[in-house]
Amino acid sequence: MINIENSPIQEVFYNNKKIFIKRDDLLNSDFSGNKARKFHYFLINDFPCIKKVVSYGSNQSNAMYSLSVLCKLKEWEFEYYTDHLSSAMLQNPVGNLKYALQNGMKLKLFKECKYSELDNKNTLSKTIIKNNTIFIPEGGRCETSRYGINQLAKEIVKFKKEKKLINLAIFLPSGTGTTALFLQQSLVKMNDKTKVYTNACVGQKEYLRKQFLALDKNENNHPQILDTKKHTFGKLDCKMYRFWIELQKKLDIEFDLLYDPSGFWYMMDFLQKNDITEEIMYIHQGGIKGNESMIQRYKRKCGENFQYK
Numbered sequence: 001m002i003n004i005e006n007s008p009i010q011e012v013f014y015n016n017k018k019i020f021i022k023r024d025d026l027l028n029s030d031f032s033g034n035k036a037r038k039f040h041y042f043l044i045n046d047f048p049c050i051k052k053v054v055s056y057g058s059n060q061s062n063a064m065y066s067l068s069v070l071c072k073l074k075e076w077e078f079e080y081y082t083d084h085l086s087s088a089m090l091q092n093p094v095g096n097l098k099y100a101l102q103n104g105m106k107l108k109l110f111k112e113c114k115y116s117e118l119d120n121k122n123t124l125s126k127t128i129i130k131n132n133t134i135f136i137p138e139g140g141r142c143e144t145s146r147y148g149i150n151q152l153a154k155e156i157v158k159f160k161k162e163k164k165l166i167n168l169a170i171f172l173p174s175g176t177g178t179t180a181l182f183l184q185q186s187l188v189k190m191n192d193k194t195k196v197y198t199n200a201c202v203g204q205k206e207y208l209r210k211q212f213l214a215l216d217k218n219e220n221n222h223p224q225i226l227d228t229k230k231h232t233f234g235k236l237d238c239k240m241y242r243f244w245i246e247l248q249k250k251l252d253i254e255f256d257l258l259y260d261p262s263g264f265w266y267m268m269d270f271l272q273k274n275d276i277t278e279e280i281m282y283i284h285q286g287g288i289k290g291n292e293s294m295i296q297r298y299k300r301k302c303g304e305n306f307q308y309k
């Protein structure tokens with residue numbers, strides 16, 4: 001059984017600012033990051049009647065890859081549904097798709113779907129267990145994710161006590177916002193004053209606020225959403241690619257290319273504009289298997305020899 005608790009916390013300096021980095025990318029070599037936290041519940045519990053997991057989403061999703069690892073460990077079948085797939089991608093899969101297929105994932109298109117649970121792909125809002133099968137919503141946006149994120153909160157509070165930190169502010173980027181919200185809720189429940197800050201990588205601030213409200217009506221439990229520029233999710237931005245290269249050079253840490261550059265960027269932006277007294281922690285979101293396909297695309301867009309300067 002693999003253990004995915006107690007990721008290390010590393011102290012770095014960036015632009016003279018001390019930042020603790022919670023290295024969730026190092027939880028385990030195969031099962032790491034944000035999605036490992038979300039699927040922790042399935043990893044540690046026994047499901048004697050389960051034979052299969054069904055989920056859906058993009059064909060480069062980190063959740064897809066992490067579920068493929070989970071299913072391999074559990075010896076469950078894994079069926080994954082997606083909207084579309086270019087023939088180039090099918091002939092030469094890269095990144096998360098390549099590794100998920102190697103782990104035995106069966107990739108299918110929605111039009112081949114035989115499950116009523118997934119007929120309307122946007123409505124699966126909770127985990128369903130039925131006929132020896134677990135249906136998991138896109139990206140692990142469901143209550144079962146709470147378990148692993150609560151574990152993350154416990155590790156952070158323990159660290160705070162050990163280091164005798166009075167005030168701590170946590171930063172992480174959001175997609176659906178599930179991780180940031182569950183983390184803030186867990187901290188509040190533990191009577192810990194640590195504040196969670198996040199930025200919207202998918203949609204704008206308003207979309208993220210709606211996501212939070214759908215999960216929790218009480219705004220006191222919501223993370224603070226940082227101001228960000230308008231950006232389309234997944235759209236390549238050479239400025240962010242350069243920043244990613246810079247982070248790697250200065251910190252010797254590889255981040256993912258989809259969320260972390262903007263998470264770190266807007267954290268630094270906020271720290272420059274606001275004089276906050278809290279100690280700072282950034283949570284590495286893992287997902288670096290997905291970089292393989294992102295780097296190919298970035299090199300095409302920004303130039304093969306694109307350099308940090």
Ligand SMILES: *Cc1c(COP(=O)(O)O)cnc(C)c1O
Nearest residue numbers: 062174175176177178179285287
């Ligand atoms: C899924 C994911 C996120 C977004 O997490 P949410 O809980 O949907 O906000 C951020 N970073 C990485 C690397 C991810 O895989």
